[in-house]
Amino acid sequence: MPNGILLALVAYASYSWSDAVIKSLGGQFTVFEIGFFVTLFAGCFLFFTRPADERWRDFWRTSRPWAVQARAWAGIASGVLSVYAFTTIPLAEVYALIFLAPLFVTILSTLILKEKVGPWRWLAVVAGFAGVMLVVRPGFRELHLGHLAAFAIAFLAATSVILMRSLAQQEKRTTMLGVLVGYGLLFNGLGVAATSFTLPDGKQLIWLVMAGAFTAGGQLLQLLAAKYAPANRIAPTHYSQIVWAVVLGSLFFREDPDLLTLAGLAVLGASGLLTMVREEVRLGTVRWNPFTRTRL
8 A cells, every 4th residue: 555655646746747847838839739749748658558458449439428528528628728727827826726626526426426415525615715715815916817727627627527437337448548638639739720830849849748758657657556555545645736836836936835825725735635534435436546637
């Protein structure tokens, strides 16, 4: 189990570095071009992560095609919005809003899956929103479209989790990833064609490859982590990204959080952990970690 937790921590560190690289590319390319190249290079690396009992050429064979495509489109929208959010507002604020996703899962699970939610989980929802308010402070500072984008990512991620729970025992991993990558390339490619294309130079290409590699590395490390530890033990490591947001934002982007922001992040992290502790879904029946990354 310690090996699984360590792998999960490294996986989320890899995701955070990918997000930081994407942030550094803001202003150099359009949102669609960044999304296209990151998806392309991540897909190239993920091609080699196929399970032994699955084949990539069969990824399009689905048991529930509409649900699979809905999950893929939610992931695509999350990817585009995440590029915009990371390139326009501080890392800590993006993560604070994205980490509302587990709280949205609680809300959506009562509406869609008809799960019973006790008072402790509702308390976690309220505490989570309070933590976000401390970080973002609407009414006391200027809000941007990037904040709205990050909020939408949290909702889309929660929707993806609900869909993944319903698809877990019916669809292959190659199907879930293959459809997501294929649609991602198509959507971002059309976005590039409709806006503008800037040919990356050698240095920029290296950064784009790195962003894709970090994303693919995070996906692979999460899969390996799931072999050594149950999903409910891995899920809390997701909140290590709060630390990475503070560290990377301060080191590379001069985004030094104040005490209220740090307090808000702490409250948000605690509420998310409480949500997972009180989670009633039997995680052992789910093939994918329900707190895994739902976008490329």
